[in-house]
Amino acid sequence: MSLYIGVDAGGTKVLAGEVTPEGHVVRAAHRRTPERDLPVADLEDAITEAMLEVAGGRPISGVGLALAGLVDAVGESVRFATHLPWREAPVRSSLAERWGCVVALDNDANCAALAERAFGAARGVGDVVMVTVGTGIGGALLSAGRLVRGRNGMAGEFGHMQVESEGLLCGCGLRGCWEQYASGDALVRAAGSTFVDGPAVTAAALDGDALAMAAFETVGDRLGVGLASLVAALDPELVVVGGGVSEAGDLLLDPARSAMARSLHGATHRFLPPVVAARCGPEAGVVGAALLARTQATA
Amino acid sequence: MSLYIGVDAGGTKVLAGEVTPEGHVVRAAHRRTPERDLPVADLEDAITEAMLEVAGGRPISGVGLALAGLVDAVGESVRFATHLPWREAPVRSSLAERWGCVVALDNDANCAALAERAFGAARGVGDVVMVTVGTGIGGALLSAGRLVRGRNGMAGEFGHMQVESEGLLCGCGLRGCWEQYASGDALVRAAGSTFVDGPAVTAAALDGDALAMAAFETVGDRLGVGLASLVAALDPELVVVGGGVSEAGDLLLDPARSAMARSLHGATHRFLPPVVAARCGPEAGVVGAALLARTQATA
Numbered sequence: 001m002s003l004y005i006g007v008d009a010g011g012t013k014v015l016a017g018e019v020t021p022e023g024h025v026v027r028a029a030h031r032r033t034p035e036r037d038l039p040v041a042d043l044e045d046a047i048t049e050a051m052l053e054v055a056g057g058r059p060i061s062g063v064g065l066a067l068a069g070l071v072d073a074v075g076e077s078v079r080f081a082t083h084l085p086w087r088e089a090p091v092r093s094s095l096a097e098r099w100g101c102v103v104a105l106d107n108d109a110n111c112a113a114l115a116e117r118a119f120g121a122a123r124g125v126g127d128v129v130m131v132t133v134g135t136g137i138g139g140a141l142l143s144a145g146r147l148v149r150g151r152n153g154m155a156g157e158f159g160h161m162q163v164e165s166e167g168l169l170c171g172c173g174l175r176g177c178w179e180q181y182a183s184g185d186a187l188v189r190a191a192g193s194t195f196v197d198g199p200a201v202t203a204a205a206l207d208g209d210a211l212a213m214a215a216f217e218t219v220g221d222r223l224g225v226g227l228a229s230l231v232a233a234l235d236p237e238l239v240v241v242g243g244g245v246s247e248a249g250d251l252l253l254d255p256a257r258s259a260m261a262r263s264l265h266g267a268t269h270r271f272l273p274p275v276v277a278a279r280c281g282p283e284a285g286v287v288g289a290a291l292l293a294r295t296q297a298t299a
Numbered sequence: 300m301s302l303y304i305g306v307d308a309g310g311t312k313v314l315a316g317e318v319t320p321e322g323h324v325v326r327a328a329h330r331r332t333p334e335r336d337l338p339v340a341d342l343e344d345a346i347t348e349a350m351l352e353v354a355g356g357r358p359i360s361g362v363g364l365a366l367a368g369l370v371d372a373v374g375e376s377v378r379f380a381t382h383l384p385w386r387e388a389p390v391r392s393s394l395a396e397r398w399g400c401v402v403a404l405d406n407d408a409n410c411a412a413l414a415e416r417a418f419g420a421a422r423g424v425g426d427v428v429m430v431t432v433g434t435g436i437g438g439a440l441l442s443a444g445r446l447v448r449g450r451n452g453m454a455g456e457f458g459h460m461q462v463e464s465e466g467l468l469c470g471c472g473l474r475g476c477w478e479q480y481a482s483g484d485a486l487v488r489a490a491g492s493t494f495v496d497g498p499a500v501t502a503a504a505l506d507g508d509a510l511a512m513a514a515f516e517t518v519g520d521r522l523g524v525g526l527a528s529l530v531a532a533l534d535p536e537l538v539v540v541g542g543g544v545s546e547a548g549d550l551l552l553d554p555a556r557s558a559m560a561r562s563l564h565g566a567t568h569r570f571l572p573p574v575v576a577a578r579c580g581p582e583a584g585v586v587g588a589a590l591l592a593r594t595q596a597t598a
Contacts, residue, residue: 059481070565070568079569090567119470122353126452127449141532141533143442149534150426151426151536151572152570155533155534157532158531158532160564161528162527162562163461163462165521174562197525228461229461230532233440233454233455233529234447234449235448235449235452235456236449236450237450265456266453266456266471269369269379269387270378270451271451295589
């Protein structure tokens with residue numbers, strides 16, 4: 001049987017998994033992401049180790065890599081990644097040579113969208129806006145069931161759309177980016193100094209903590225207003241919200257749905273797209289990356 | 300020879316024209332748009348008169364209608380139009396029956412984009428963001444050279460993306476819509492009470508009037524910031540700016556280009572799409588509508 005492995009290389013963790021044709025992760029391994037100022041070789045070694053642990057000596061048919069960064073439109077190079085050391089690096093060919101198998105490359109939000117389309121919340125849907133709400137906001141677009149990659153492969157960078165002209169300073173250097181108002185970081189900020197991170201806010205809100213619940217109202221509202229702008233621009237059939245913060249489910253999505261309906265142009269003269277939580281969970285990147293490798297290997 | 304006529308029905312004027320296969324308007328006629336509270340029949344009569352004047356008794360192969368309003372995704376009905384009396388009206392079939400020829404229907408920004416793609420600034424380009432800057436802001440999206448219409452046929456309503464959470468009240472009832480900051484109306488507001496309309500501001504700015512030139516800087520800047528958001532989301536190859544205000548050319552586009560480059564995420568790691576003025580002029584809607592009719596009649 002063919003072995004396809006997906007690897008999701010994020011800012012803190014490298015997660016590798018064997019993925020079945022049905023989209024199940026049957027064997028996984030992970031490594032800590034090396035510090036960003038260490039050489040590229042350290043990161044590529046960590047990825048290789050996690051991948052080989054999953055393979056366990058079996059021959060590998062293909063590996064897909066999902067990266068938190070800007071991958072070019074043809075899936076060859078990493079242009080830039082905030083939390084990873086690659087810069088204009090021909091990652092695909094370099095790892096394909098090292099590993100002697102098919103290697104596919106895309107950014108993590110695109111891989112998550114592919115996974116949701118094939119196995120999750122977007123199954124069978126043609127035009128989808130996917131927004132991943134984690135530390136920041138990422139995203140991906142599906143048109144007629146296919147990824148819209150754009151000229152540079154950078155389509156879907158929704159988190160850096162400006163929603164306030166004199167807004168909060170973003171890590172990217174710009175002001176008023178959407179992710180300053182509707183991400184995990186924004187959630188922690190809205191909840192105040194009691195909480196150390198997003199999962200802590202979610203746990204408290206599920207426990208009925210008023211401050212944590214109010215933070216979800218605030219952040220969900222800003223999420224929904226931004227979704228209304230995306231829906232005005234793109235008129236999709238479905239909006240899928242993924243990323244770590246989406247694990248809070250309706251705590252986040254209910255205020256987002258209300259704000260979207262209230263803020264959408266011509267809302268009474270149109271079908272309003274459902275706003276649903278992603279279903280493939282934290283392994284969506286791994287699943288989508290493996291699917292990409294499988295598709296390329298069998299094309 | 301086949302006769303194809305395009306009709307652009309806007310808030311103030313109904314413009315009809317015979318359009319050659321090369322996209323030239325060779326014969327035109329117009330009527331005043333009847334007041335919006337008059338019956339639909341008055342508007343349809345005005346359109347029919349302009350169209351018949353262009354035909355001059357010759358048999359008609361097809362008529363395309365470009366409308367300032369929300370047309371459904373299959374080109375059958377007008378859902379809603381701010382300045383026209385149609386509401387959920389099956390306009391295509393009704394006029395096809397009346398006229399006994401092929402009738403095609405789309406919104407004006409989509410028609411303008413089709414014209415620019417076939418004969419103008421977007422010739423041969425696959426992925427295009429078209430923004431029409433007139434009284435408000437409209438828009439259209441091309442992906443792989445084809446219009447992206449969306450679930451409701453409403454994709455491209457860029458003017459109602461929110462760019463300020465506590466912003467100016469828009470005619471649509473929402474707050475902070477982009478068109479409140481970067482349209483012809485915004486230009487007149489920025490220029491102060493000296494000027495009666497957008498063309499007056501343009502004429503004064505071309506004459507070196509400091510107030511009018513400053514208004515173009517202000518509005519061009521807000522246009523460019525919004526374009527940066529669209530480019531972050533869609534990563535197109537080209538941005539085409541049409542509509543009446545775009546006739547000011549670089550007066551509007553130079554500040555827009557600067558603001559876009561300054562406000563775009565990862566600008567130094569990507570190809571920046573050129574921002575160019577539309578080339579088909581005020582007849583773009585007529586040309587695109589006729590092209591749509593020709594395409595449908597010969598499909």
